Amino acid sequence: MKLYRAVKVRLYPNREERALLDQTFGCCRFIYNKMLEERIKVYKELKDDKETLYAHTYQTEREYKGQFPFLKEVDAKALQCEWRHLKSAYDGFFRNIKKGIKKGSPRFKSKRSKQSYTTFNINNNCKLDFRKKRLKLPKIKTWIRYRDNRMFHEEIHHITVSKNRSGTYFASILIETEHTLLPKQVIREETIIGFDMSVSKFLIAKEIELSSPRWYRTEEGKLKKLHRALSRKKKGSSNRNKVRVKLARLYEKIGNRKLDWVHKLTFCMSQHFEGIILENLNIKGMQQFNSGVSKSVTLDFSWNQFINILKYKMEDRGGYLVLIDRYFPSSKLCSKCGFKNKDVKLTDRVWTCPKCSAHHDRDINASINIKKEGLKCLKNNHIKIINNNAAAGTAVDAFGEDVRLMLYQPSSMNYESPPIREG
Ligand SMILES: [Zn+2]
Known part of the structure; x- marks a missing residue:
């Protein structure tokens, strides 16, 4: 290929x-x-x-x-x-x-x-x-x-x-x-992971949470100051140009930091998983839906960039990145019995299934559903999934302390969740 x-x-x-x-x-x-x-x-x-x-x-x-x-x-x-x-x-x-x-x-x-x-x-x-x-x-x-x-x-x-x-x-x-490496035809179930995307925590699965630093938010003050300085300078003046270059540098710096982090994270993910299942997000839809969410999604994170990089890194190792249809009701299905609970609202962080009375954390339940749907998709594409319980540990266990540290770098960044306004 x-x-x-x-x-x-x-x-x-x-x-x-x-x-x-x-x-x-x-x-x-x-x-x-x-x-x-x-x-x-x-x-x-x-x-x-x-x-x-x-x-x-x-x-x-x-x-x-x-x-x-x-x-x-x-x-x-x-x-x-x-x-x-x-x-x-x-x-x-x-x-x-x-x-x-x-x-x-x-x-x-x-x-x-x-x-x-x-x-x-x-x-x-x-x-x-x-x-x-x-x-x-x-x-x-x-x-x-x-x-x-x-x-x-x-x-x-x-x-x-x-x-x-x-x-x-x-x-x-x-x-x-x-490209000489062929896609894997047999993969072990424990090396497959499904993530739910949440704005406050980025990616969530039953076993692991990956958070993303808020690049723009940490530099917000500096950005504002430079934008203000720029607007005060006379158009066409050399002083204005100096501020313009400074501002452009700051944006580039934030962009570089972001890209570096995306490369490190996707590299780690591709090393540890043979199959990654995510929801295919529609950022535009999210923008219309909720302006508070969109600020952190579009400014602080480029989803498409992340997906593109993760995809080729997975393919490089013969693994798979599966994107689930965005209309799949991942957060409304009960991961135990499959009942579709239409009453689950965006604000509900936890809910109880009316049919089997299982208690669910919203994001983790969604990630289990996403994984199930992804497994179906892999099987439909004739990929054999083996469940080898004898194998010691799971791929997530392989995320040792050092790896986890790397994922959360740079540690000086704040991870506070952005204010979420419900529409
Ligand atoms: Zn249920």
Whole structure:
């Protein structure tokens, strides 16, 4: 099985290299905005004549180059790639329309946001020198220094060069790797775990609780102060720019801390479990549902990012990540007898089953139901689940003290639960 893997490294370009990279960002932004402008204009003129609209041919990147010769100075592949970016932006927009969401129409690229361009490795014009730690990009004559210790032998597919809002440069190098490990066909039940997601505690199972630090909340004061300072500075002044960079750095720092934690946690989880079962959350729905919940979910945690990272880490070891349908009534079912108690409210932390009178903790009961549902799903996919009671201990026991410490790092963070407003 072929897989793409991205390796992101920080670049340290010198002054000339920075100028060249910035020029490429600028040209890519320019051609993207021109193409978008053309599409908007054509749409306005022809929107009542669908046939002509669909048959319309837009200017190619070559024609743009003829019109604006300065575009010829930069990497041609990067310019061509902008067409793909615009197309995928439109594809996303049309997908939204089909779903009935009037949102996500492609927007013009701004000089002030994150800058990036993508170039393809053709005839080996993108090269890495692991020994001297430097990267060769097309159209840039010198080799750019980078800092990273990873090495790989796979061929480079494409590279996305970016510069974030605080002025740091990165290269995300995409490589194609061969995945030789097949998914496990037989897994032991004790290495399968189901988690219920709760806003206050993050992930809860019968055996273990994993909490997440509240990154934004701990920096809230600093963020507020900088935002206030920024609004006081005169627009376009160099003082304003200084504060802007400071603020961008703080956001990046929080983001990096978060990503680091997600990698450590998902690594640990993939090491200890062969099957992980979670609910497929709909963050948008949660936002509408409860604004108090959404603040901590969207700001303090990127669920999609967590799922994507956990998924590939599980697959790397031949394990499974099962996502249960979000309409599965995990918190309303009795995990003992299967009775569906419609009277369980969001505020009920504990409840008693009216049928078998079992006493339930809301989250733990939900996690048991989630695990059961996940086991069903695995069996339906012809994965054999063995229940080997003779095996000493469970995967959770393998979460020794040291591992647990790592999961809860950094310990200086506060773990207090956010205020939950019930809608
Ligand atoms: Zn019951």
